Amino acid sequence: MSTLGFNPYTALNTPRPAEGTKTAGQAPEAAGSKFAESIADFRTTMQEAEQTAIQTAVSGADPHAMVEALTNAELMLDAVVTIRDKVVEAYQELLRMPV
Incomplete structure (x- = not known):
């Protein structure tokens, strides 16, 4: 069985560096590259x-x-939909905040 290209649970299990070790320029770049990689x-x-699916339908492949x-x-689509729902929920929470 092949492995999934993107594992949504990896982020939960990977150790995070200490807050003092990051510089201000590294965090956005790393987050952006991870996001682009995930997409x-x-x-x-x-x-x-x-x-x-096309090969199976046309030529009767495995x-x-x-x-x-x-x-x-x-699995990938479920992970993306869950992430999208969380982003929308966070945006709605921001809109509800008093100014």
């Missing part, structure tokens, strides 16, 4: 699932590979 992984996973690719795509 690229999401796009790649969706394209792989689509290509595998159906197990199709199921695996679609399952990975479903």
